[in-house]
Amino acid sequence: MLNFLLGYLVGSASSQPAVPAMPMSPEEAVGWALVMFVVVMLLLSVFVRGLKRGL
Numbered sequence: 001m002l003n004f005l006l007g008y009l010v011g012s013a014s015s016q017p018a019v020p021a022m023p024m025s026p027e028e029a030v031g032w033a034l035v036m037f038v039v040v041m042l043l044l045s046v047f048v049r050g051l052k053r054g055l
Helices: 002-013 026-054
Strands: none
Touching: none
16 A cells, blocks of 8 residues: 555656556545545554554
8 A cells, every 4th residue: 555655656757657546536535535545544553552462
């Protein structure tokens, strides 16, 4: 997933997509950024909780 996002960013920057991606509108890009942010925060909270329980 991260490789896909990086490839999309690099591809859109160099104007030839490294991965076949649908053209995103700014609203979609913001929505995806929010979704990824929420997922990362959930994973981090679970990870930290697991560390606290382990210690």
